[in-house]
Amino acid sequence: MTSISRTDLSSDAANLSETNAGPLDYARSLVPALKARSEETARLGRLPDATVADLDAGGLFGMTTPRRYGGGQVSVRTFLDVVTELGRGDASVAWVTALTNVTNWCAASFFGEEAAKEVFCADKPARVVGVLSPRKAVVKKVEGGYLIEEGMWGFNSGVYHATWDMLGIPLVDEHGKVLDQGAALIPIEQVQILNDWNVIGISGSGSSSVSVTNVFVPESRIASVSQAIEGNYASTHLDGESLYRVACMPMLAIILAFPALGLGVAALETFLETLPRRGIQYSWYSKQADAPVTHLVVGQTSAKIDAARAILERHAEAIDASAASGVYMDYLERAKVRRDVGYAETLIWEAVDMLASASGGSLASATNPMTKIWQDARVASLHGIVNPSLNFETYGRLLCGNTAGTPFI
CATH class of the missing domain: 1.10.540.10 (Acyl-CoA dehydrogenase/oxidase, N-terminal domain)
Structure with missing residues (x-):
């Protein structure tokens, strides 16, 4: 290998x-x-x-x-x-x-x-999953907390293995006026899994939709997402622990590229492992490894994967360093993380797609390992937070003196 x-x-x-x-x-x-x-x-x-x-x-x-x-x-x-x-x-x-x-x-x-x-500190292992943006959430402010009368959330990755669900809700006053965007921590036993996850890629993530009906959430398990985005965390008991001072949106964005980077590495490894067994049909090349076009593909894709890794490593280290310094990451730097996560995702997808295309007609086989990598990489690149066009536009708006057009920076 x-x-x-x-x-x-x-x-x-x-x-x-x-x-x-x-x-x-x-x-x-x-x-x-x-x-x-x-x-x-x-x-x-x-x-x-x-x-x-x-x-x-x-x-x-x-x-x-x-x-x-x-x-x-x-x-x-x-x-x-x-x-x-x-x-x-x-x-x-x-x-x-x-x-x-x-x-x-x-x-x-x-x-x-x-x-x-x-x-x-419960008897069960702490496995928290969540969705910040609800498809529907009807919430009432009541004594001691909030009552989620009904709500639905999609793409709740890992929910089948969770012990808690962190679900985004509007924070309202006694009259129902929306004051803020919040997040509610709910025991998984109070969440209904809708079993609607049926997809072509990353299918084992179990990212089903979920719903909640008439669940009370005490104030202690309610957080302000807008405050978290600005680094105003309620976890004062963890003061001095730099991991829990990490900038919010850079953390939520960059981790989405981690699985994709693994897919890029797997695609190149898989291509090289199977290369000695392949020729190029309708050509003089009985060994694909001898063809200059193969050398070009391997050179380009390895460069794209290495570049994506370098981008992600640099930002991961910068996120760690900023948190360790005690100074919350600068707004423009936070926007740059989103921009570069989108760019890294683009590089990884381009590399995987090139390698898959160079695998020839065998990609049509559902049992070809490269086929699964290709499908997984495509799905991984579709998450809204890593969308390159949106992230490029957001950063470009800021450099041109406009507002970001999104609170998620």
């Missing part, structure tokens, strides 16, 4: 990776098993119990859980490395791991100590 090495790390990043070598090594050890289970994962539409157990055993669902509650509390850079490695094995596993960890981070950062103890 031909392995694809990582870009050389800076000394600071190397130190971070060495400090958190445990989760990265463990993730790497899971890759063969994840590949072997990939068909089962896709068929189930969620992670198999064995995969959930493996992730729990290595603490990979708890990488962003505070250390005081038994979690890993790793750096954003280590988070990137671990999820990328899982993505080499199965994008659905990487996606669920990324989304669960980032929502665990939200639960730790956005809410106060009372909610944190409910979530992270």
